[in-house]
Amino acid sequence: MTTRAEIAAKLDDFAYQKANFGGFLMNKRAKNSHALWTGNRDKGVTELSLLATRDYGDNNIYDVAAFTLDGTVPSEALAELSSQAEALADRINLREHGYVYTCLEPWDGGGTIWISKKPEFRALSRPEQGIYVIPIQRLSGDEPRWLAWVREREQLDIAIVYKP
Template identity: 80%
Template sequence: MTSRTEIAAKLDDFAFQKINFGGFLMNKRAKNSHALWTRSSDKGVTELAILATRDYGDGNVYDVAAFTTDGTVPSDVIADIAPQAEALADAINLREHGYVYSSLEPWDGGGTIWISKKPQFRALGRPDEGIHVIPIQRLSGINEPRWLAWARENGQLHIAIVYKP
């Protein structure tokens, strides 16, 4: 089984980031993510806690997940916020809210990405405890997301899902 430490070490290698964060735009996302990762001293890999999942039968699967940069989300917190995440997933269409997080970018959109206009998920988190909640759209053909890379720069938390650890 791959560990957080092993994934974090792999993220130092641009080739690994290219596999996870590459794609169109001549791998610009992978280059930007790698640059942020390598210059940041406050970074790591954490495990996602899946709170709710919806499969609309069209080949896309959507999750609501929680994470913390300080380890794993405590089970009592999961027990408390999972029903709220389930209710939110039932009340809204996750297709309109899911996001891929396919490169290191501001976890809350940083005011420039559309996810910044979706505060319902952030409201489920407990930022004072370092717990964040995000809506995810899985990449096609990919299993449940498990690992999340994070790096903090100038006080801004950036995240990316590591689909291929």
């Protein structure tokens, strides 16, 4: 089984980041993520806790997940957040809010990415307690489990590591 430390060490390698964060734009996303990762000391890998999942068919699966930077979301918070995420997913279309987080970028969209205009699921977060909630669109049928993060000048950037 892959560990957080093993994934964090692999993220130092551009080829690994290219496999996870590459793609179109001539690997610009991987290059930017690699530069952000290697240029910062406040970084790590954490495990996601799924709060709600919706399967819209044809491999269109969306999740709401919580995470902390140290990897442990308290069980009482998980219970509350799961209930809130399920209720919210029942009221609004999770498909319209899911985001892929395929490269290190602001967890809240930073005001520049369209996800920043859809804060409903992220509003479940408790940043003062170090608990963050994100809506995820899966890239494959695989359940998202790992998240890489970098904090630079009060900005938290995240990416889902789909290929640990």
